[in-house]
Amino acid sequence: MNKFLFKVSFIILFLFLGTAKTFAQKLKFLIPDAGIVQHAGSIGYFSVGAGYEIFKNKKGYLDFNYGYVPAFKGGELHAVTVKLAYKPFEIKLSDWAKLYPFNPGFFLSYTFQEDLAYKFHSSEYPRGYYYWSPALRPHLSFSNEIELSIPESWDGLGINKIGLYTEFNTNDFYIVNYLQNTSSLSLSDIFQLGIGVRLKF
Structure with missing residues (x-):
């Protein structure tokens, strides 16, 4: 009986490991290509x-x-952001450095704070009084990046390249305000700057 249970347990374990490996391979796309640290923006x-x-x-x-x-x-705030951008131009500076001079993009940010909600409270404002969401902001962005290849001696770190970038962005609220107040606002008033590092694996 013990031998029978051992054989059944071994078969179940074998099937589980085979399934787990297949499942892990299917989820491989979830592993990111880069880690990002950014200040402001x-x-x-x-x-x-x-x-x-x-x-x-x-x-x-x-x-x-x-x-x-x-x-x-x-004031303490927490935010989550999803960014999408494209790098249409690439300039090779050397064997170990590239420049991406103009990368247009779009991103959505959602801010978590007790005074901010997805919609304005209907008890305070008539429906449609404000068109925008207090917490959700769509942004247009323009970035540039210098990409540096890592020396082979650093292979143990698991990082292949480092990207240093700056990113200018504005949002729907700023754009509308600018168009309504061009005499008192300049483009520098509606664009924000972020500086970041992209560690590429």
């Missing part, structure tokens, strides 16, 4: 995230970020 005073290369030519990327604003910077 409308998604938090500091933010961290994971990035994925998209399109067959790998000239696009999809990022997921978590951002935090500490209390001493105007």
Whole structure:
């Protein structure tokens, strides 16, 4: 009886390991291509995230970020962001450095804070009085990036390249305000700047 149970247990374990391996292979696409750290840029005073290369030519990327604003910077806030951008131009600076001078993009950020909701409260404002969401912001972005290849001696770190980037962005609320007040607002008033590092695996 014990031998029979042992054989059955072995078969179940073998099937489980085989299924787990297949399942893990199917989920391989969830492993990010890059880790991201960013300062400012409308998604938090500091933010961290994971990035994925998209399109067959790998000239696009999809990022997921978590951002935090500490209390001493105007009130504690938490935000999540989904970014999509494209890198149409590539300039080779050397064998170990590339420049992506103009990367247009779009992202959505959602801020978690007790005074912010997806919609304005109907008890305070008539329906449609404000068109925008207090917590959800769509943004247009324009970034540039210098990509540096890592020396072979650093292979143990698991990082192949480092990207240093700056990103300018604006949102729907800023754009509408600018168009309604062009005499008193300049483009520099409606664009925010973020600076970040992209560690590519």
